[in-house]
Amino acid sequence: MxxxxxxxxxxxxxxxxxxxxxxxxxxxxxxxxxxxxxxxxxxxxxxxxxxxxxxxxxxxxxxxxxxxxxxxxxxxxxxxxxxxxxxxxxxxxxxxxxxxxxxxxxxxxxxxxxxxxxxxxxxAGAGGTAYAVLKRLGVDTGDTLLVHAAAGGVGTFTVQLAKARGLTVLGTASERNHDYLRSIGAIPVTYGDGLLDRVRAAAPQGVDAVLDASGRGEIPMSIELTGNPAKVLTLVAFDAADTGIQIHVDGAGRDLGAALREIVDLIEQQRLTxxxxxxxxxxxxxxxxxxxxxxxxxxxxxxxxxx
Known part of the structure; x- marks a missing residue:
């Protein structure tokens, strides 16, 4: 037994x-x-x-x-x-x-x-989800990605995978997590009133895609930033499906092996913690x-x- x-x-x-x-x-x-x-x-x-x-x-x-x-x-x-x-x-x-x-x-x-x-x-869970999110959003080297709740489990993996692929990453979080976000390569932006203006100031080049791992009501401003609801993906705001954004609930799916191999390689290279x-x-x-x-x-x- x-x-x-x-x-x-x-x-x-x-x-x-x-x-x-x-x-x-x-x-x-x-x-x-x-x-x-x-x-x-x-x-x-x-x-x-x-x-x-x-x-x-x-x-x-x-x-x-x-x-x-x-x-x-x-x-x-x-x-x-x-x-x-x-x-x-x-x-x-x-x-x-x-x-x-x-x-x-x-x-x-x-x-x-x-x-x-x-x-x-x-x-497997958070890392595999982050890998799948980046694949579904179709982001690539030189793009700018905004991650809501960037200091959380999926957010942390998403930031580091995106940075390793040559993206600029902005991450929303409370101020107590800003130093941590900087340490993993994200530009921190504080939650709360005025968030849209703060993101635009931090990314004057614009935002190409958004991951919402927060569910705190940032979907409308995320669509406004990208100009395309299909470039916004949420893990939590299921009630926003009618806006045309992507909803993700499947983790890494069939890409788990590829996701884990990339993550393990980055950890061994000390490029992901x-x-x-x-x-x-x-x-x-x-x-x-x-x-x-x-x-x-x-x-x-x-x-x-x-x-």
């Missing part, structure tokens, strides 16, 4: 319990992983509280978590690229807040020795999700089943 985190009903995060369950057995194209680290994303606590039940229904009892890093312990009959003992990172198909999880072979990349387990387990705010043992998964929901940390939150 192995330990895994489950909930039997939607509710506040105290519905989460650590239970014993058999380790999941891999199908032909899957591998079994002994989980060393599993990153926390906002979607995780939204699943538990029921906020995602219309678009991501689950069959109860259910587990949660999908960002994963660990050691391959068993491979499916059709897997040829991985072997027992390989250190990998990516996205799991079974709950990642567990001692063991399954992942499709194609959703994994090799974990370099120089990347910590905490960082490795925090890349991932801050770890806090690490929690498996027994404290509810506290980890509380910390994510409260939003008072800077950097990724991670659960360490072997801690």
């Amino acid at each position: 192995a330990q895994t985190v489950q909930f039997t009903e939607y509710g506040d995060l105290d519905v989460l319990r650590v239970v014993d369950a058999p380790p999941p057995a891999p199908a032909a194209d899957h591998v079994q992983i002994a989980v060393r680290a599993a990153g926390v994303n906002p979607v995780d606590w939204k699943i538990v509280t029921g906020e995602m039940r219309e678009v991501m229904p689950v069959q109860l009892p259910a587990g949660v978590g999908s960002d994963v890093a660990g050691v391959v312990t068993e491979v499916g009959a059709g897997v040829t690229e991985w072997a027992v003992g390989d250190e990998v990172l990516g996205r799991s198909t079974t709950p990642a807040f567990s001692e063991y999880a399954l992942a499709q072979s194609a959703d994994l990349v090799r974990k370099p020795h120089g990347i910590t387990w905490e960082v490795a387990g925090s890349l 991932v801050g770890i705010a806090r690490a929690f043992p498996l027994a404290d998964t509810a506290a980890a999700l509380h910390a994510s929901r409260d939003g008072h940390v800077s950097g990724k939150i991670v659960v360490l089943p072997s801690l």
Whole structure:
């Protein structure tokens, strides 16, 4: 038996319990992983509280978590690229807040020795989404990108991926995060009244595309800045779909492998950094999700089943 985190009903995060369950057995194209680290994303606590039940229904009892890093312990009959003992990172198909999880072979990349387990387990969700966002917005070298909530999980990856590709990046954030945004290559702009004028002053050349990871009502001004709603993409403002902007809910989708390879390469080149705010043992998964929901940390939150 192995330990895994489950909930039997939607509710506040105290519905989460650590239970014993058999380790999941891999199908032909899957591998079994002994989980060393599993990153926390906002979607995780939204699943538990029921906020995602219309678009991501689950069959109860259910587990949660999908960002994963660990050691391959068993491979499916059709897997040829991985072997027992390989250190990998990516996205799991079974709950990642567990001692063991399954992942499709194609959703994994090799974990370099120089990347910590905490960082490795925090890349797939936010990093993969950032990669997909840039692809959908069609931005390229020399373009100017505005990122709302640039100091958040997806925002941090988007800023750094865009900078590595030769874009100018503006990021909205509270003033306490301005030094951090400068450190990762963004031009910081403060939230609040007068934001449109401040962005125009910071980017007199204009704004080519906008990522909204905030949902604080910046859609109209973002459309005005780009002059084209199709060049505005939101991860959160679903009620603005009728404006013609892009809505993104699919993470990296089929591009996950390419996304992770680019991100890992940039980390090894020291051109992309991932801050770890806090690490929690498996027994404290509810506290980890509380910390994510409260939003008072800077950097990724991670659960360490072997801690």
